[in-house]
Amino acid sequence: MNDDHNPPIPEAQIGEFQSLIDIVARLRAPGGCPWDAEQTHESLKRNLLEECYEALEAIDNETPMELAEELGDILVQVAFHADIARQAGSFDIADVLTAINRKLIRRHPHVFADGTASDARQVERNWEQLKAEERRQAGKPDPSAMDSVPVTLPALTAAQLIQDRAARFGFDWDEVDGVLDKISEEIAEFRAAKTESERADEFGDILFALVNLARWSGVHAEDALRQSNGRFRNRYRTMERLARERGLEFSAMALEDKEALWQEAKAVERSAISG
Structure with missing residues (x-):
């Protein structure tokens, strides 16, 4: 039961941004939640990253209400970091909003000036x-044009941003055929590599060249690989299900039988998409 000292947020205000800020402040205040109160910028880093990826998954799944929930979870992370900073005397949520509002206006002179x-x-x-x-x-x-690419980004996303930054300043292939030739060159160098270190370097160069091909093709490499991962997982689950339905132990099946199930799983996927 809530007492007079900690009244609930009035229902009429539950959809307001300030209510989120007030809730987080109450959670972190003396007498609030012990777990919330002990969090730091460092301890919440993984949470922020996970919430962003969950939002990406909701976008990929095309589930609007799930996306709304995940965006709310990201806002919670923003509110937490702002409250941690407020308690430390560094900044507060008003500073965050002031900075981003001014930046958006300043960076869009074609709209606001x-x-x-x-x-x-x-x-x-x-x-x-x-x-x-x-x-x-x-x-x-x-x-440097490279300064705006955070080193903590996932490698594929970072590679594409690095290439995009370089291209903006005229350091790019003249046509996509040059990228395709580069991929072939890097694969040949990988085949010729003698040591584990050389193979690692050349494999990285292959990936970097493939990301460049994605960029030239208008494809976001990170999204494309994430979607491919999802397709593989779904097909693999379908293979396991088909095996169970037929009374078969999937792990004991011969490779050619698993390949047949793989083709069935792809057919099931195509049928679901077309249906």
């Missing part, structure tokens, strides 16, 4: 120029 942008690519170029200008005004050294 007298700037122009003929297409999305021009917007991206303007964005990078404005970032560089902000760094100069702040007295920071001239940035």
Whole structure:
């Protein structure tokens, strides 16, 4: 039961952003939740990452209400980090909102001022120029185009962003055939590698070249691989189910019989999509 000291959030305010901030502050305050109170920026890093990936899965699954829930979980992480900083005297949620609102206005002069942008690519170029200008005004050294790619990103996503940044400044292939030739070259070098270290280096170069092909094809490499992983998992589960339904021990089946089940699983998948 709630007492007068900790009244519940009124239902009329339950959908307001400030209510989330108040709830998190109450959870972390003396007399609140012991687990919430002991969290730090460091301890919540994995939670933030996991919530982002769960939101991506909801997008891939095309489940709007699931996405709404996962976006809420991400907002909880934002609120927690802001409250941790508030208690430490670093910043609070108002500072977070002020900074992002000012940045969005500043980085979109074609909307909020007298700037122009003929297409999305021009917007991206303007964005990078404005970032560089902000760094100069702040007295920071001239940035590298690579500085805006976080080192903690998943490797495929980082590779695609690195290549995109390089391409924006004119360091790119003239046509996609050059990328395809590069992939063949890297595979040949992998075949010729003698040591484990050399094979690791060359395999990384193959992946980097494949990501470049994805970029040239308008495909996001991380999304494509995640979707392929999902298809494999679903097909594998279907293979296991088909084996059970036929009274077969999947692990004991011959490879050619498993391959037959794999083809059946693909047919089931195609039927579900078309149906």
